[in-house]
Amino acid sequence: MVILSDILLFLTTALVVSITCLCILLFYRVRDAYIGSFLTVLVPLSLQMCLSLLVTYLTRTLPVGNLDANAFQVFALGATIFSVLLTTTLLLMMSKYLIQILPATDKQRILGNRILTFLILFFFLISLWVIIAESKGDWQKALSDTIAYHFFAGSMFLVIHAVLSGIFVKKATTWEEERLLKGIIYTFLPLFFLFPLDLLFFRNLPFKLVYLSFSTLSVYLYYFISRRYFLTWEQTDHVDAEGGKEYGLSLREEEVLRLLAAGCSNQEIAKQLYISPNTVKTHIKNIYAKMGVNNRLQLFSRLKK
Known part of the structure; x- marks a missing residue:
């Protein structure tokens, strides 16, 4: 199971990073607003998954003495805080991205933005408090717990996004809105089932099944970009x-x-x-x-x- 977990973590990370790099190149070329919105989600997601991969590699390969050294403890503290910040940023940017594409009124957008921002910032503060309290100064343990539990637990916030997308998808006025809202539904609604499976089978492993949802999101965004750029934009010359x-x-x-x-x-x-x-x-x-x-x-x- 450990080997399978490592392979899946590497493959999902490689997929997300590759699609993120593609979006960066396309944004540099066309400066499209949609791609820019995607990058606000994909960049922190890529960094978070790369950090998980790096921490898994270091804890498997470094000698025990190096793991207990002060230098690694400092690294663990910094990586823990960075990981919590990345997860919070990802959730916050995903919320802003969703509100941006919802076919809602301005008042609904403002209210939704305030509610989701408050919930995510509250999650950030609670996360820091719990991690610091539980670790009791053992930053290696704090990093291990953060990588193992924090990201996939925070991902459950995205079920709210899937529900909101389901409510508003029928009100979409353009194919872009409809496709993107459906993508969020298909990507994050399965978290209802993946989360308990993670607790049962992947609880102590670096790879989590919720990573498959983010991989699916990345592939869906790639499909959207392909259709919008290669099929739609290229036709505008004629x-x-x-x-x-x-x-x-x-x-x-x-x-x-x-x-x-x-x-x-x-x-x-x-x-x-x-x-x-x-x-x-x-x-x-x-x-x-x-x-x-x-x-x-x-x-x-x-x-x-």
């Missing part, structure tokens, strides 16, 4: 936005259509037209209805030169 005039679009809808054809995201359109993202979503929904399409791929196909 799109004639003027072709939308025959469908009775308003002047504002024509402006939105031109920016869509240029490959702009909803957030970018909102900034350029000085309107809210929700207003952009409404215009896009109206454009889809007037042109008889359901997503951007169909829209670009209809506007092909």
Whole structure:
């Protein structure tokens, strides 16, 4: 079981880090808002998984005398605090990312952001208090407990995200919103079942089944990026936005259509037209209805030169 755990930890870490690197390269090239949002989640996730892999390697390979040395104790203390900060950052960024894509009102977004931020910061303070109290100055034990229990316990917060996504997914107005909300549901709803399995079979092992959920999220984001970038953006070179005039679009809808054809995201359109993202979503929904399409791929196909 230990060997299997190590192999799974290495494979899931390699997968998440690879997809994170891909997102970094794409963001450097296109500066897309969606990819930027993904990176706020993927970067702390990659660092957390790499830290788990590093700690597992060090505790397996270093002699016992080195593990008890002051230098390693200092490292263990720093790694413990860093791990707690990474987990908290991941949960916080995941919350902000979810609230950003929810088809909710501004008041609902503000309220949801405040509630989730309060819960996560409370979790952070409780985590530090419990880890320090339980370790009693033995920072190697604190690090071991943090790697073994803290990250996968904190992941249970993401079940809330899956439930919220399930509530709002039917209100999505664009295929991006719908796909991303469904991705969160498919990724984090299984945590209901994975968490007890971790407690039963992987409790004292560095790999946890909840890592599979984060790997699934990474793969899903890669799929989303592939579809959005390689299928949607690359088609915009052959799109004639003027072709939308025959469908009775308003002047504002024509402006939105031109920016869509240029490959702009909803957030970018909102900034350029000085309107809210929700207003952009409404215009896009109206454009889809007037042109008889359901997503951007169909829209670009209809506007092909």
